[in-house]
Each structure stands twice: as structure tokens, then as C-alpha cells.
Amino acid sequence: MTLTFDAQLRLGPFEYNAAFEADQEIVVLFGHSGAGKSVTLQAIAGLVTPQAGRIEVARRVVFDSVSRVNLPPQQRGVGYVVQELALFPHMTVADNVAFGLEGAKRDRHAQIRPLLSRLGLDGFEERMPGTLSGGQRQRVALGRALARDVPLLLLDEPFSALDESLRRLLRAELLRLRAELGLTVVFVTHDLREAHLLADRLAVFDGGRILQFDRRDEVFRHPRSRRIAELVGVANVLGGRVIGHRPDGVTVEVDGVALLATTDQRPAVGSEVDLAIRAERVNLRRGTVADTDGVNLLEAEIVEEHAYGATHTLWLEPAGAGPRIEVEVPSRPYEVLGVAGKRAWLLELPPDDLHVMARAPESG
């Protein structure tokens, strides 16, 4: 394990308690600002001292409140890139990148040459940070953190100041670097798309706690609670009551409609649960409930819609009983189905995509 992390701390009214691990992968810490993501990186880097806990980097204890180990940032062996990059403005690109190395300047500059060309910074050695573009500055910050051959890279929203095309490029570059160097990366972001693209594993932060830490797809498809579902962008979270058990799942009554959901869980009949289904997993079909085979069908009418270019988001109100549902349709099916000219549809909520979440009392 390259990183094992477990820390508790209190900063004024802010209480923090989180534990996770990372090993040759990108772990994304995802959440709103103020959720505790950046503090986590600072604690790993040794810039913030937790009140209790234990942190190991590359099998070396760097912090342990019990045995009173607290290595200073200089000895933790992690690369840390902050959101504002914090390039040393009075130093050249080469001096910035070579800052963490020891020895004569000439040797250090020779040492970083392969890294600079890997990052596409050939010929920029003598430039000052102030003369670089946003993407180039980003690469310099990354190079400076990587130059010391650290096993662990901490990135705090490093791409947030860049425009979309540049971010896409740098994300791809980061994935390539991870693959080539076998890096372990802890990546902080509040951008859902970025989290999805980069994460091998995902830690969802909220109010100083990790609500869920799991493989990315597990978090996105099977959020453990309504709050997590909302945070990871599940558009439809439907509150309901279990009314029956079936071999492969449960039947849940939502706003007067019975919905089947595939699950291994067997929440007690009568207990309250939340059902989550992503907007893009809902099917639009023609016809009526009476003449259509299938389960979880709902006649509904489009009451509102937004066009986002690549996709359309539709809100549908049921004709009779049932919940209001948000549906996302890619623009091509939107045109083929002729959604623009037809308001009444048959919604299908596939039982496999309906995720059942117990309604646990939540602290967040």
C-alpha cells in the first residue's frame, strides 16, 4: 500500500474524520468545497497535524498519534501540487522543476531533462513562470513535484483554473503518467466529470467525513445513501416503502406506484428506502402501460426540457400516480425518437438500474 490514511482533527467548528488508502492508482477525493478534501492532502503532506490518527507513505509511518511520530513535510516524500500551483515566480522553469533535487545546478538541470521532455517542456528551461501559458505552468508544477521520484503525488484541484480543452489534455496526460510511472495519485476535485474520468477509486467527502470509499463504478452505480447519490449526480432519488420481497429483489411503493428493484438486500417489508436511478438509465418508450410488456412502466408527459448540445434533459410528470422523473437523452436518439414533437411517453425504469439504499440515519 503506497498510502494508508486515517486521521481525526478539529479546526474550530469543523470536525474531520477520514480513512482511506491508495496503491498504484488514482484515488479521487470528491466533494463540495469545505468538505475536507484539501485538509486531507495537507495532513498527508505534513502541513496540517491531525489530533489523532496514523498515516503511512510507502510503508513508512509518517504520522502516528499513538507512538508520537510526526515527520516534517521535508521528510514525507510526497509530491504536492496546489490549486494555485505556487510556482516560484523568481525562478526559471528549470530552477523550479529542479528545486527539490540536491547537488550542483548543472547536475540537477541534467537530471530533469528527461522529465521536462516527457512533459513537453523542451526549450522552456530558461523561461520565467510569468511568461508561460496556463497549461505550461501546470506542467511545470507537475514536473516540480515529480522530479524527486516520489511514490505519491497529491494534486489539489490542479486543473480547475484551465479551460476545458486544456483540462481534457492534461487529464489524459496524467492518466498516461500514472500508467508509465506506476504513480499513486490522490486527486482532489469537485468536478464530477473529472472525478469519473480519473478515479480508480473514489472517496466521497461531505462535512469532514468520507461517506463512501469504493471503486469508481461502485460509487456511481451503487451509492450507499441518498446524500451520496445526490453528490455523485444521480438525478432521481425516490423515497419509498418496501411492500414485498421477490427472488431477485424487492418491490417498493413510490408515490402510489409499485416499482421492482434488483438487489441482494432484503430490507424489511414496511421499511423506508430510497431508490436511485441515473437520468441516462431511464428509457423512453412509445405506447401505453396496458399494451406494453415490461415492468416499472409509467405513463408520463414532458413538462420541461433543456438542450445541452450533446444531450437533452427532460422532466416528466406522471399522468396518474407516481414520481416526477428526470431523463437524459443523447441528441441522436432524441431526434430519431422525435421527442421534440411528442410530449406523452412511456417511462421505463429498468429494475437492474434502480438502486436500493437503506435510509440510514446520516450524520452528514
Place this chain on the structure above:
Amino acid sequence: MTLRSARTDVVALTLVVALGAAFVAYFALPFLGLADRAASDGRVWDLATDTAVRSALWLSLWTAGLSTVIAVACGTPVAYWLARTRIRGRSVLDALVDLPIVLPPTVAGVALLTAFGGRGLLGEPLADLTGFRFTFTTAAVVMAQVLVAAPFYVRTARSGFAAVDPQLEHVAYTLGASRTETFLRITLPQARGALLAGIVLCWARAMGELGATLIFAGSLEGRTRTMPLAIIDAFERTSLGLAGAVSMSLILLVVALAVLVLFRAVAPAEARR
């Protein structure tokens, strides 16, 4: 005529230029007056070679220099700490640093007497034990200058350090740089401009110090009589009179100007941006 009309700008510009010109003229005239008087008097060179004037000038130069060195050596850590600390009551500390700036120098001189004078808090036991007295020594001149001038350095340096993003230092730590190395290679170069400005302010204030020195150190030729004191002395006594004061003022101005220009030229070149 409304604020929107183009004529407003013409009127405003005329007014601004007139005010600025009056301001510049107000500052230039006294210096022109000095030069004019000195020229008609014709004794500037005689005075410049006069031993009493020379010793006063030399005393001023080196005591102000020493005071500045002390201010930098002792004030830099304080300024850095003030810029970085988050303790409660920081504003009170800041105000305390500023206090000597607003204090009339005469009050500073009296305060020094109560502390280091022959009957002072520390001065009395020191005199009883060793027989040493600060008053009428060159040390007293430097002490008066430090008290009055050092806050100018600390204040400017504090703003300079505060303007350096702490994240630069944090990142340097994670790159293995010790606190000392970080301060020397990251913080200091960033705050350089402010520190140099503070040094100039401090030295200039020490050069002009009069009130505190007069009360605490006295005006003893060759030992505590700095240029400003010598000028007062010349002005009050009859031997040289106004003409002498004028010439000595001019000498002080020229020398101070030369030192400041030299300092800016010698100080390491501004870091590339």
C-alpha cells in the same frame, strides 16, 4: 455640464495638473532656496572641509548605517513573525510596532532616559554596578536612532513578508527544503523589494533623527553631535548663523542623496519576472 460630458474630463485634467504642479513647486522651492543661499554665501566648500562639520557628517553616516544594520538584524525575524502569526491580538502587536512612528521623537528621547538614563530603570543599576552611563555616548545616538527608525523597517518588511504567498513556502517544504533554505531561496527574494524600501526608509529616518538624540544623547561634538544637531547648533549660535546652517543642510542633502542612489545601484538587481 454633467459628469458624463467630455468637457468634464478637460476641466478635471486641468485641475489635477494644476494641483500636481503646485505640489511639486512647493517641494522644489525650499531646496532651490537652500541652493541659492549657499551659492551666494560661497562658504559651502569651506564648511565641507571644516573638521567639526566633517566629524558630524561622518558620525551621522556611520551611526545611521549601524542603526539600520541593527534594525535589519533584529527587525527581520520580528517582521516575518508578525506577517505569519495568527495569534489573537495581532492587531495590538501591529499597533505597538507603529507606536514609535507616531510618537514625537522628543517623547522617545524622554522614554529612553527613563529606561537607560542615569536614573533609569536599567540605567541606574548599570551605573551603580559598572559606572557606565549611556548618556552622552555615541551608543546613545545609535539607541535613539534604532528606537525611532527601526519601526519603519519592521513595518515595511512585515508588509513585504505578508505579500509572499505562504503556499510557496509550504510547497518548498514538501520539496525537501529546510525552513532556513526556504526563507533564503523563496521568501527573501520575493520580499526583496519591500526589505530594500524598508532599509532606505529606516536609514533616512535615522539620518534625520534629532529630537530623541538631543534629549537622550545630548549634543557633544565628535561624540553625539550628528549633522542635524550640528545644524541646530549652527543656527542657534552666532559663529556661523543661518548661512552655516544653510550650507550644512545642503551638504547633508547631497551626501544623503548620493548614499541613497549608490545603495539602489549596488543592491542586487531586481529578480527577473
